Amino acid sequence: MALWATACGGPRYSGSVYDDGALHFRTGPVPPTWRAIEADGTLLAFHDDQAPATVAVNGRCGVDGDDVPLPSLTQHLFLQFTDRRQTSQEEVSLDGRAALRTELVGKLDGVPKHFLVYVLKKDGCVYDFWRIADPNAGDAAPFESFVKGFATEG
Numbered sequence: 352m353a354l355w356a357t358a359c360g361g362p363r364y365s366g367s368v369y370d371d372g373a374l375h376f377r378t379g380p381v382p383p384t385w386r387a388i389e390a391d392g393t394l395l396a397f398h399d400d401q402a403p404a405t406v407a408v409n410g411r412c413g414v415d416g417d418d419v420p421l422p423s424l425t426q427h428l429f430l431q432f433t434d435r436r437q438t439s440q441e442e443v444s445l446d447g448r449a450a451l452r453t454e455l456v457g458k459l460d461g462v463p464k465h466f467l468v469y470v471l472k473k474d475g476c477v478y479d480f481w482r483i484a485d486p487n488a489g490d491a492a493p494f495e496s497f498v499k500g501f502a503t504e505g
Contacts (some may be wrong), residue, residue: 364395368504374410374476379500382493399493404484406494412476421451424477425470432457432464446502448473456486467491469498476503 362371364387369376374394381397385406390396395408421442429435435457443452450471457464465488469480478501482494 362394367500369394369408373412375504376410376478377500377502377504378408379497380493381497385493399484399489402484402489404482404488404491404494406497407479407481407483409479409481410476412474414477421449421470421472424472424479425451425453425468428468428470428479428481429455429457429466432459432466433461434458434463443469445469445471445498446473459483467494471501473503 362369366381367377369378371394378395382399384401385397385399388396388398388405390405390407393407393409397406398404399406422440425440435455437453437455439452439454441452442449444450448471450469453466453468453470455466457466463486465484465486467482469478471478480498480501482491484491
């Protein structure tokens with residue numbers, strides 16, 4: 352299980368609870384095959400060595416949470432990818448709110464990838480959950496469990 356703690360009041364993640372002073376939330380379980388990594392523009396990031404896949408969580412408040420619909424927020428996430436083909440998209444419930452779950456295949460720097468993304472708006476904040484994997488990567492169930500355990504706190 353990943354365990355982060357940052358001195359001087361910076362972001363902290365206990366393996367299930369994230370707190371950076373502005374955002375405070377819990378996640379579902381972090382599988383033992385996931386190891387914490389640093390990734391620009393994310394609150395949390397992991398690499399699943401078994402799948403192989405990269406998992407990331409981002410959150411931002413007061414920027415675009417109120418007036419931008421979930422499909423537009425989702426589409427914006429994929430602007431840098433080429434040869435995009437959406438394979439599914441559905442509205443689901445996450446932490447008592449509507450969220451958009453999207454799967455697509457596309458290329459990142461010319462390399463084919465499978466993307467599974469959830470986008471949630473809650474209390475003026477937008478949360479993005481990513482799983483980026485090779486098109487034939489292993490089971491996404493651990494990622495789904497991680498996301499479905501999400502809840503804001505405080």
